[in-house]
Amino acid sequence: MSQAQSNHKGAVTELDWKAIENFLRSQNIVENNSSLQVEQFSVGYSNLTYFIRMGEWKAVLRRPPFGPIPPKAHDMKREFEILQRLNECFPLAPKPYLYCEDPNIMDRHFYIMEKKDGIVIDKVMPEEFKTIPESGHLISKAVVNTLTKLHEVDYKKAGLAPLGYPEGFLSRQVHGWIKRYNNAKTDEIPGVAELEKWIVDHIPDSPEPTIVHCDYKLNNMMFANDNPGQVIGLFDWELSTIGDPLTDVGAMLAYWEQEGDPYTGLISVSKETDFGFSNRREMLEIYSKRSGRDVSNIDFYLAFAFYKVAGILQQIYYRWKIGEAKDERFRELGEGVVNLIELSLRSRNNEIL
Numbered sequence: 223m224s225q226a227q228s229n230h231k232g233a234v235t236e237l238d239w240k241a242i243e244n245f246l247r248s249q250n251i252v253e254n255n256s257s258l259q260v261e262q263f264s265v266g267y268s269n270l271t272y273f274i275r276m277g278e279w280k281a282v283l284r285r286p287p288f289g290p291i292p293p294k295a296h297d298m299k300r301e302f303e304i305l306q307r308l309n310e311c312f313p314l315a316p317k318p319y320l321y322c323e324d325p326n327i328m329d330r331h332f333y334i335m336e337k338k339d340g341i342v343i344d345k346v347m348p349e350e351f352k353t354i355p356e357s358g359h360l361i362s363k364a365v366v367n368t369l370t371k372l373h374e375v376d377y378k379k380a381g382l383a384p385l386g387y388p389e390g391f392l393s394r395q396v397h398g399w400i401k402r403y404n405n406a407k408t409d410e411i412p413g414v415a416e417l418e419k420w421i422v423d424h425i426p427d428s429p430e431p432t433i434v435h436c437d438y439k440l441n442n443m444m445f446a447n448d449n450p451g452q453v454i455g456l457f458d459w460e461l462s463t464i465g466d467p468l469t470d471v472g473a474m475l476a477y478w479e480q481e482g483d484p485y486t487g488l489i490s491v492s493k494e495t496d497f498g499f500s501n502r503r504e505m506l507e508i509y510s511k512r513s514g515r516d517v518s519n520i521d522f523y524l525a526f527a528f529y530k531v532a533g534i535l536q537q538i539y540y541r542w543k544i545g546e547a548k549d550e551r552f553r554e555l556g557e558g559v560v561n562l563i564e565l566s567l568r569s570r571n572n573e574i575l
Contacts, residue, residue: 236288241327243276246334249320252276269296269460273337281319285332299323301460302333304385308433311380312372314456338455340444345489347497351450358497360451365440366508368453369474373432373467373513386463388431395469396421396526403533406540411560413567420570421526426519428466436461438470439477440490471509472523475502475575476531476565483565487535487558503575521572528566532559 243258256277263271272283286296298321305318316335323331341348343361351357377383400418435442437458444455479486479493480501492499500508502524510517535555542552568574 237328242274242283245322245324245327246276246320251319252279254279269298269458274334280337281334282316282337283332283334285328286330296330297460298331298333302335304382304459304462305335307381308375308459308462312375312433312456314368314371314453315459316455316457338444340446340454342441342444343491344441345491347491347494350447351445352497354450356498357450358492358494358499360449361440361445361497362492362500362505363508364445364451364453365443365474365478366505367512368443368456369435369438369470370509370512372435372456373470375433377431377433377464382433383464385433386465388428388464388466391431391463391465392425392428392469395465395530396425399526399530399533403529403536406533406537408536408540408543409556409560411563414563417525417529417563417567417570421522421529424522424570426522429468429515431464432467434463434465434467434470435459436463436465436470436473438474440492467513467515468517468520468523469527471506471517471520472527473530474509475505475520475524476527478502478505484561485554485557486531486561486565487555488531506575520575521569524574525566525569528562528569532562532566535559535562 239258239260246252246258254277256279259275261273263273268287270285270287274281274283284298284301286298302318302321305315308315309317316338319334319336321331321333322328341350343351347357351361354360375382377385400422403414435456435458437460442456442458443453444457446452446454477488477490479488479490480499481493481495483493491497506517506520509515536559538547538552539555539559541547542549542555565574
């Protein structure tokens with residue numbers, strides 16, 4: 223039994239860390255004889271991420287979740303290949319080291335990437351930032367500025383053009399998520415059919431395509447230890463593609479909770495009122511000013527973003543309800559889905575921004 227297995231509980235113990243340690247040594251990227259140490263990062267609703275260490279050498283391992291997963295979901299190979307190209311022109315994306323799909327080492331394919339040292343902000347303000355004046359405003363501005371920097375990347379020059387098909391991207395997104403939501407439907411929620419029709423009928427013309435992250439939110443970012451205005455890492459590139467940049471803006475705003483929002487199952491520190499976080503309207507204004515993009519159709523993008531997040535949570539809630547996923551945190555997601563649909567309905571009427 224490896225030291226990682228003996229010192230940790232939960233999902234860490236379900237992996238053969240000795241086999242992983244031997245694999246790392248066989249690839250000659252570790253130059254010491256220290257045993258492998260493992261720590262699982264806070265568990266989200268998707269891929270599993272582990273901090274691994276051998277002496278002074280540090281890295282991060284990412285793999286799909288345990289249990290049944292939808293076909294083509296959680297594609298670690300695609301994410302690894304994206305990072306190989308993207309890290310060179312957008313170093314906030316971690317540098318990838320190794321990819322492996324050997325079932326003798328792990329039941330699922332996985333990859334290993336660089337470990338960035340900083341602070342990930344999620345549900346509460348980190349102690350390091352609580353005493354910094356206007357820390358919430360600095361974080362808010364950094365979140366938006368990082369997105370604009372990503373959208374400024376010349377994806378063709380970076381060799382990322384094969385990453386996606388921008389023509390018809392938004393229509394595919396809309397119809398794809400409507401299908402996913404309905405395939406995972408468990409309860410009848412008032413207004414859903416009306417909302418879906420409105421979204422389909424109001425798909426706007428997209429601006430020039432860019433790299434889009436497709437899961438752009440605060441807890442997928444890392445900040446400098448001593449500076450809440452400096453982003454040093456952006457993670458979770460599994461869904462990224464080439465498409466409509468305003469879908470990222472809509473997602474950023476949907477995940478950016480603010481005072482008065484109902485329970486959604488997301489829970490972000492941006493909802494706290496003590497640190498001067500910008501609200502959604504202010505975030506949008508920062509993006510519009512810095513990017514120069516027309517955001518006059520943002521009601522559509524925000525309504526669709528809330529609907530898409532509802533679809534993501536509905537898929538997880540469906541798996542819990544049929545007994546396929548056992549995590550009891552998922553029990554409350556049904557309520558979150560209902561409230562996200564309500565936020566989407568309000569967004570189309572310009573009642574959110």
